[in-house]
Amino acid sequence: MEKQGSYVSNIRRKSFSPTVIVIGSGFAGLAAAHALKNASFKVVVLESRDRIGGRICTDFSFGFPVDLGASWLHGVCEENPLAPLIGRLGLPLYRTSGDDSVLYDHDLESYALFDTNGHQVPQELVQNIGEVFETILKETDKIRKENSEDMSIAKAIAIVLERNPHLRQEGLAHDVLQWYLCRMEGWFATDAETISLQSWDKEVLLPGGHGLMVRGYRPVINTLAKGIDIRLRHRVTQVVRYNNSVEVMVESGKTFVADAAVVTVPVGVLKANSITFEPRLPDWKEEAIRDLSVGTENKIALHFERVFWPNVEFIGVVSSTTYGCSYFLNLHKATGYPVLVYMPAGQLAHDLEKLSDEAAAKFAFSQLQKILPDACEPIQYLVSHWGTDESSLGSYTYDGVGKSRDLFEKLRIPVDNLFFAGEATCIKYTGTVHGAFSTGLRAAEECRMRVLERYGDLRKLERTFHPVTADEAASVSVPLLISRL
Template identity: 30%
Template sequence: MPADRPPSFVDVAVVGAGAAGIAAARALAQAPLDVVVLEARDRIGGRAHTIDINGAGLDMGCGWLHSADENVLADLAETEGFAIDRTPPPWRSQAFNHETSPGDQAAFGAAFAAFDARVAEAARRGEDGPAATLFDPAEPWNGRIDAISGALNGARFAEVSIQDYDAYRDTGVNWRVPVGYGRLVEHLGAGAPVVFQCPVSRIDRSGPVLRLETARGVVEARAVILTVPTGLLSTEAVRIDPPVPDWLEAAAGAPLGLASKLHMTVTGAEDFPPDSQLWGRRDTADTAGYHLRPFGRPMIEAYFGAGLAWGLEAEGQAAFFAFAADEFASLLGSGFRRRIEPVAASMWGADPWSRGAYSHVLPGQAGARSRLKAPIENRIFTAGEGTSEDFYGTAHGAWMEGERAARQALRRLGLGPPPEAR
């Protein structure tokens, strides 16, 4: 149960109550240990966050159970009685043919598949430069491909490592939780020993026990599981003393990009096929993707990525709607402006406990994720989507990494099997 203040001493301190932190806490709960979860926010979930608008759960962060046929959170959702929506995702189709004909759509699909194949081949050769170097200069769809990178990576392909992008594993099965992914993670964290509004600023590793300096006092621990986003690690918003240069370099090599959402209501929604998609411009990466009528609701969920998202966020939430309204007016006529109203926009870049949406590895930094999760003195264990080598950028990748860190902590404390016995 949540507590007002942390205990002065625990066996394991988990820093962060997002998916990785909750997974770690649940795994540790099976052992005879004193555990605390120190969370800077006043809620569970981290970048899995659902808000309620007129009875509808709107996911401001993660919203898809990616690779659902292998996703541990999909299994847990069903076990816990959460309904699962298996409607196919909209992103491989186009709602209207105003700007993109069926032939154009097929050409775009072929262009993206060819780009992916070039990336895979370069990765097999051991290359690790910017994925954008593998664009075909004569390909007219490069702008759209790079716009999608904003949604996939939170960054343009010029900032994405060939090796890391190729390492992502996608089974192509994508489901959703209608009541909200954030609510699922929050439910799974119910009963965890969380102390809210308790950010950790420093972990002193100079003594025989670890000393965590928090906003609510000092906590000493035999082991720490650190699950905060990479941006807070590389900037030492959570500082480890003495510092670990290779670990800091690895965190800097896997920074957080930005993918932002804007939820809107729309009148006359029956004009749109449910769970369909519309993209804006095709000649630039500075365009947004629009999920029309998610779950059949009279709403639109807009996605903005990379530099476009950072720029609009810097202007404030209203800028997201202004941009979307302009794109819709261009695509569907100026009268469409009167049919949409903004509901909520995410601001993960401005959030001091996130500073971005999810991680990507920079060109030339292949291996940053594995270096980041290497234990520090076998008593500080880093976990999160940023340490997941094949499911990075996802809540289930973070969850699996939290469980991995918990196993390492249990072995450190003499309560788990050795690695070779797993």
């Protein structure tokens, strides 16, 4: 499909081989490419990075897998669209919570919280304040019903505490409450001042709780990529659509031509106008790109020679402000490797991205030293930069204050022979891997149908299209391997 003169299109028509360009090799892009290849399309995937996966990034620098991007399967159940593939590959999951709520991707008893003097917070207080936080959030629903105009969840919580003085906390209890709010900010990858009261709890959560991918997401990505023509280091700069074709230009000046294109780049990249569309996208599409909110959460993985921390899943530092709170994911609990992953979100994530990797790792370790003074220095570290990475410019979307949930759907709707996929086009499962995956399958089907409308004589396409491979379909009953150590 690389442009080498008009004869290419003539050969394509004679051979009746429909063509598509997929922009981006994350879960959405590879799901679309995989499905369209199964539908007898000639597919090429253009990827800006020197690796596949997009915001899936399983790093092996430590000698074992560490996910620096997405690492959980949200909804450990057979209904999850990724379950058949994960089950067939025999990939183990470590369930961090059986709770389906947005609030707790880890069970309350799996937390070990400390104050900045290194004293552990009594577990009873952790449990009690967790319940208080749930009550506060339930009370915000009354504020939502009273106000037609949206506000931030932070403002709504302030109103709740003003109306219900008994829910206010002092001293250590106040700091623990701030830690729970900090964890909520981590879920949305942004500060509470920017999270929509009207929409914060509107996403759909599959049953089964949350499961960590013990071996990382790389095996799943590799499976989807098998047999696909993927061009790495091909950063797309321009997309031109014609009546019956799409021309895509990459940074080197090389162009690719196809019947259609599936755009799966992150919203942050679209917001930055890194890709020029000709003719311009419709106003409603540009509005969706402009108004969708993108958050940032990073990971700083610290590899130690030995384990010196409590045998819990989450280690937290409580503080009087959410900005001062910290939390570490204990990978040793799930994988057996002596690694703690510091996970800053929102403004703290942006501030840390301004530092060198070494300085950011030192900051994370300093947070650990506050609570565990006998901590030994890490022997290795890894630092993600999702907010400044020019191929992502953010981690994932969230519901911003005053913004309609229709924006996710507007981003999804095709424009002529351009189709859109990615977590930001999934109104039900926004910000999730299975959401991105399902939108890739959906975009592939939309693309296939448009080609069928144009070339009605290609009846064979209707016979050969399957959203998943036959092997995958046959393996739906393969159970997920779930552990809880």
